[in-house]
Amino acid sequence: MPKAAPIMKIQKCRNYKARVIVDGNDMGEAKSLAMRMSREEGLLYVNGYDHPHIMAGQGTIGLEILEQVPEPDAVVVPVGGGGLIAGIATAVKALSPKTKIIGVESEKCASFTRAMENDGPIHTPIKNTLADGLAVPKVGYNAYATAMPLIDRMVVVKEEWIAVAILRLVEEEKCVVEGAGGAGLAAILAGHLDELKGKKVVVLLCGGNIDTTVFGRCLERGLAAVGRLVKFNVEVSDRPGGINDLCALLVRVGVSIKDIMHERAWLRDVYTVEVKVVCETVDWTHSLQLKNELKKFYSKVQFSDVPLALSNDTDS
Numbered sequence: 001m002p003k004a005a006p007i008m009k010i011q012k013c014r015n016y017k018a019r020v021i022v023d024g025n026d027m028g029e030a031k032s033l034a035m036r037m038s039r040e041e042g043l044l045y046v047n048g049y050d051h052p053h054i055m056a057g058q059g060t061i062g063l064e065i066l067e068q069v070p071e072p073d074a075v076v077v078p079v080g081g082g083g084l085i086a087g088i089a090t091a092v093k094a095l096s097p098k099t100k101i102i103g104v105e106s107e108k109c110a111s112f113t114r115a116m117e118n119d120g121p122i123h124t125p126i127k128n129t130l131a132d133g134l135a136v137p138k139v140g141y142n143a144y145a146t147a148m149p150l151i152d153r154m155v156v157v158k159e160e161w162i163a164v165a166i167l168r169l170v171e172e173e174k175c176v177v178e179g180a181g182g183a184g185l186a187a188i189l190a191g192h193l194d195e196l197k198g199k200k201v202v203v204l205l206c207g208g209n210i211d212t213t214v215f216g217r218c219l220e221r222g223l224a225a226v227g228r229l230v231k232f233n234v235e236v237s238d239r240p241g242g243i244n245d246l247c248a249l250l251v252r253v254g255v256s257i258k259d260i261m262h263e264r265a266w267l268r269d270v271y272t273v274e275v276k277v278v279c280e281t282v283d284w285t286h287s288l289q290l291k292n293e294l295k296k297f298y299s300k301v302q303f304s305d306v307p308l309a310l311s312n313d314t315d316s
Contacts, residue, residue, distance in 0.1 A: 002030040004132060006178070009209045026126050027081075028137040049081025050140025058084045062091030065202050071096050073199035078183040078206055079103040079112045079154070080134035082143030088204075089150035100152040104187045106131040106179070110156045115139050116148070130162045130218060133180030133207050155193070160225040160308045161186040166215075167222030169205070176215070181207035189309070227284030227307035229258070231277065232291070235300040238264065238273040246275060249297060253290045256280045284310050 001010055002024045013020050021037075024030035031047075038045035048054060065075060065088070075092055077085040089101040105112055108129035115121045121139045129135055165182035168189065169175045184203040187193055193201075210218070223229035236242045243262065250257060259278040267274055281287045284307060294301045 002026050004128070004135075006132060006209055006211045006214065008211050012209065026137055027135060028123070028126075047140060049083030049136065050142045051083075052142060055083045055087040055090075055143060055146060057087070059087030059091040061204070061206075062088040063095075066092065066095050069200065069202055071200075072099050072202045074100040074102055074152075074193075074196050074201045076102045076104060076184040076187060076193070076201065076203045078131070078134055078180050078204060079105050080109070080131075080139075080180065081136040082112055082115075082139040082147055084204075084206065085112075085151065086143040086147035089147050093150045101150055102187070102193065103147075103151055103154045104183045105154065105156050106134055106162060106183060107156050107158055109135040109137075111136055112139050112144070112147075113154050113156055115144055116154060120144065130159055130166075130179030130214075131183055133178060133209075134183065155187045157183060157186045157190050157192065158308070160221065161190040163218045163221035164189055164225045164309055165222075166210075166218045167226070170219065175205065176208050176210065177205050178207040178210035179218070181205045223280065224304075225307050226309045227287050227304075228282070229278065229280055230287045230290070230304040231279075232294065232304065233274055233276050233300075233302040234294055234298050235267070235269075235272045235274050236298060238271050242273065243275060245297075246277075249293060250277075250279065250290070253286075253293050254282075255286070255290055 001020060001022050003022055004026070005022065010020055010022060023033050035045050037043060046054065065072065075088065077088055079085050085101065085103050092099050092101060103112060106129045108127040109124070109131065111124040114124045121141055121144050123138050126135045126137050162179050162182050165186040166177060166179065169177055169182060169185065182205070188203065220229060234246065236246050257277060257279050261276050263274045263276070281290060287304070291301070291303045
């Protein structure tokens, strides 16, 4: 496994008595090391996303989908190395040809989209991503050849929408997924699949192996993306009661302070202090109410920008 692999994934494999070697900066380097070991130690190398048997096994998910949801209008599948969508697309298209197969990638690891543009697998630089399970620098050749004729559309989503998807699944479904597992829902929340509104759509939540610390950061990022976690800077009087008055205003508006700090050294007026606040609100409307209240009482206020989920920026 690469060095960036979540601790939970490493530990779970070790709990199954696997010999886990953590090396390589990404999945591509880890794969090269594994193949070298297979030659040196006489071991069988099984590609986790490109071996025909792996893809066939993943195709059984397609069979289960059609058993539970006959003739869906679309199936939305997160895409990394391509094996999952190849197997599912093969099964679904064979039994329900009219069902659309839609793949979703993170903008930080869009290797399948690059392969489509190149008419074949090509190495794609991978950046740090919430969807580590999709961070494959080069899609599998077998997977690409199998999936390409069957995919109706590929969508690339921004990282913030993956965080929002993780947050929504926790709040609405009480379901914990990793970034890769939330990519499909992220595409819907971002507005990339609005043509499917009112239709029968299956979204795969394929993966729940997320480290607790990363999970916490994902939730906070999701809250920020929908305008429920905001930050602002405000200059208040440095005389006794200055910060108390600010806190009293926050209480009146009904927001919850997550973090607060103050700065004196870099201000021109020695009788003022700059206070930096991170707080949680009900929604963006509540945040704007807070902003308006602050501007009534303070002349220097810097507030958060419009959050991603409420802006018109849904381009991939």
